[in-house]
Amino acid sequence: MLNLERLRTLDAVARHGSVTGAADGLHVTTSAVSQQLAKLEREVGQQLVAKNGRGVRLTDAGRLLADHAARILSQVELAQADIEAQRGQVxxxxxxxxxxxxxxxxxxxxxxxxxxxxxxxxxxxxxxxxxxxxxxxxxxxxxxxxxxxxxxxxxxxxxxxxxxxxxxDAADVAMPADHPLAGRAEVGLEDFAADDWVSWPAGEFCYDWLVFTLRSRGIEPRIAHLAGEHHTQLALIQAGLGVCVTPRLGRGPVPDGVVLVPVRQPMLRxxxxxxxxxxxxxxxxxxxxxxxxxxxxxxxxxxxx
Structure with missing residues (x-):
């Protein structure tokens, strides 16, 4: 009978594409993943993985068994859900x-x-x-x-x-306190066509959203600085290095010298x-x-x- 944990290991290799990725996902060592794969190969009597450069690839038999493993593990998940639901306890x-x-x-x-x-x-x-x-x-x-x-x-x-x-979650525009628009009750993004922007890192969903949104308002954004953390973005605004969109969830204290102004056309996450x-x-x-x-x-x- 096929061992469920070894099938789980093969499934992880198929999903992550590498022994290292599987080990990270399963929170075990790469050696443990390799040992489980070797035992599974002995159980089925066929080679399931082969070296591919510095990594591994699934053989035809490996892909076939990995497909079955995914379905088996899904059924195990459903069984666990049903048992928990019947017991009704969290x-x-x-x-x-x-x-x-x-x-x-x-x-x-x-x-x-x-x-x-x-x-x-x-x-x-x-x-x-x-x-x-x-x-x-x-x-x-x-x-x-x-x-x-x-x-x-x-x-x-x-x-x-x-x-x-x-x-x-609503978002506001953050700007230095001496910005010409800092005293407004509300602003539009088009008001900042001439400003430098502080943004999330390129390639992230929110970066793509910011570029898309500014361009939809007729602005070709001048993105001067990239920072993943909102606290870092606000520190850059405090230093007078641009403006940014800052959502309210998890924002925390706003640094001195930074003003937040709502947007006329609300931006919601x-x-x-x-x-x-x-x-x-x-x-x-x-x-x-x-x-x-x-x-x-x-x-x-x-x-x-």
Whole structure:
């Protein structure tokens, strides 16, 4: 009989494309992955992986068995969900991923609520950008991810994932206190056509959104500085090095010398949770989603500008 953990190892190699990636996803050593693969090859009597440069590739037999392994593991996930649902208790472990401001603005309240209401549930959190969070959920390395899109640019969500809204997060324009528009009650992005911009790193979803949005307003953006953390972006604004869009969730204290002004045409980040549909019935997933929604409602109640 095929060993389930060895099938899980083969599935991880197929999903991650390497022994190292599989080891990271399974939280084991590369040596452990190699040993499991060798044992599985002895069980089936065929070679499942072959060297490919510095990495490995699946043989025809390996791809065939990996396809079966994915289906078997999906059925195991469904069985676990059904058993948990029948028992009706929130127990076990749930792994949450979230982009930085969600991790800062939502996770402390949500995880504390889960610990209070469900003491037998172990919650583990990781900070991941939305695209990577979705990938980790699809791979089974995370149970749930908090991701985002914008009101004018959607983040593609692959099939096989369920989703539920957590909150809508407004964003403002941050500028130096001596900026000519700092005294306005509201502004339009087109008012900053001549300004330098501070943005998220190139290639990230929010960077693409910013460029798309500015161009849609007739602005060819002059992006002068890139920073992933909002605190770093605001420090650059404080130094007089440009302007930036800054969402309210997880923003924290605004440095002296920085002014935030709302936008006439509101810019909203739609923040939602995603998880695999085959885990839909797990009470731990439903409890985590509800805890995030409660945290979102609390944030919405205090972040009105």
């Amino acid at each position: 127990v076990g472990e749930v792994r949450l991923a979230g982009f930085p401001t969600a991790a800062r603005g939502l996770f402390p309240r949500a995880v504390a609520g889960l610990r209070r209401d469900h003491p037998d549930l172990c919650v583990r959190i990781s900070e991941l950008e939305p695209e990577r969070g979705i990938q980790q959920v699809l791979r089974g390395d995370m149970d749930l991810a908090v991701v985002l899109d914008w009101n004018n640019k959607r983040l593609p969500v692959p099939g096989g994932l369920a989703r539920e809204p957590v909150l809508d 739609h923040i939602y949770a995603v998880w695999r549909t085959d885990a839909e019935r797990r009470p731990s997933i439903r409890a985590a989603v509800e805890a995030l929604r409660e945290a979102g409602r609390a944030v919405e109640g205090v972040q009105a500008y």
